[in-house]
Amino acid sequence: MGNGAPKLVPAIGHRPPRSGELQTMSPFRSPRNTQPRNTQPRHTEPQLPSEMPEVIVQRSARRKKTVSAHFSGESVILAVPQSATRREVEQWKTTLVPKIVAKRERAQRNARRRSTDDGLWRMAQELSANYLDGKARPTEVKWSSRQNTRWGSATPSTGVIRISTRLATVPDWVLETVVLHELVHLLEAHHNDRFWSLARRHPKANDAAQFLDGVAWADANPRGGPAATV
Template identity: 45%
Template sequence: MAPEVPQPLGSSNGSPPPVEVRRSARRRKTVSAFWEGGTAVVAIPARFTKAEEKAWVERMVDRLERDRSGRGGPRSDQELVARAAELSELFLDGRARPETVRWVTNQSTRWGSCTPGERSIRLSHQLQGMPQWVVDYVLVHELAHLLVAGHNPKFWSLVERYPRTAEAKAFLSGVSFAASRGLTPEGPPA
């Protein structure tokens, strides 16, 4: 049985998230947006006018908010800690107890990492906006490292208690493959 996904959380004061606009001379047509921590980052071509920028930022931030609320994943480090505790109870008999679980922006080649000696888990901000069951898989994977340091059969037997392990691994492999080819949600590079 899959874990229950937490309900989407609205912003505490109803205000829009902080937004950072990144203009790129290399970007010709495409516009993309992603979460970096709690900030919505919108990447646009450098040639866009202020009016085009405003229209695209509104559109892309709206899309990010819809995606995030539709997926209902943890948005803050505190929510990650709570979700990790739930997953530890569900799949690891409550034995994996991290001291910290947090989003980080300095992991571009790994989805997550764990330092067992410090009992700390870090998840790449690139997971934000992905389906909750994928984020849950990465959390279970890192929680299992608190119990078993390597990737031996004992480790994988713990991780595979999470029922969507194979599916999540395939999903992340597909995302990695697409990224290595320069593909974006809008389609191939221009």
Template identity: 40%
Template sequence: MTEPQVEVRRSKRRKQTVSAYRDGGRVVVLLPARMSRAEERRWVDEMLSRLRRSETRRKSPARASDDALLNRCAELSQRYLDGLAVAAGVRWVAPMRTRWASCTPAEGTIRVSRRLREVPSWVLDYVLVHELAHLLVPGHGADFWEWVNRYPRTERAIGYLEGLTAAADLGTGVGEPESGDEVD
């Protein structure tokens, strides 16, 4: 990956803050005038790194369009479900009250709550695999979980979603006690 052209602008009015932004094909870094050349080099490197991280997050599947979600489902089905689960459509929807996502197997459609736009991509991938598995097996029986557990981060993603639910008190039912379990 080639480094972009960098323009450094110093300002006497700028006392402490450093910022950067893209302007066409170059990056503009704004620095206090009093900064040494060594500090300038360190801050330019740091700001380029921050911009790259920010842009990578914006391009991640979690922020993808509906078409990108559909493409991701096709990739995940190939990788973990032998290509057998084929979604006819996948789309982001307004936050659901009690679910992270849902599917309609008869139509082959999947709806994903916009609340998942900010989760790590591996968590979104788990949710998509979960819904794709419903295209193969209705319900949550052992045969369903055999498909879902092919995704290597299933347990970790469930834990992440349980934590998110608990933190936000969203009541999505993830990790809800089974009947007969003691509840404090």
């Protein structure tokens, strides 16, 4: 991050989280009905996923009552108690599996929505206005596939910010803290007290640091590879 600055401590930056480990939250982000009010209770059907994946049922003698589902590749692993009946398994397939599939589809749609340079630029403008009184004025904010060991970079002399494309699927609040980190570098090149007082204005700054530290350790250690830094 410019001028030989030390690595981020506590790190907003190591290796990006894997797909499927995400949660979403963002602080930035009808005409009145003139028809007579319907006194009947409203029931909204949940939006079903477009396609259902293969479901692999795994029975466990250690499970007594709990049931869980998660993706493994393109299949869903449904973990159930050993004593579960076929009827119970079918019921869980029709209730639990669609929810996890729909959740992943929503995450993918959100990732596509913000994966453009325009979306990243708008996020940077909002962050600067909300946390830096609009004083950080980048000239360019773009995704970069060349950020292999960093989450992002900022060049104060040109106002150019680059964010690693590996962050395209992390939660909004994690991406926001990294973008804000780079915006602050346009005002302060070094990781000094002034820098951290500005970068930590984001309410999720500490949570994001812990999030990225945890997934970075899990991702880097099996291969022994380097962790990404900001």
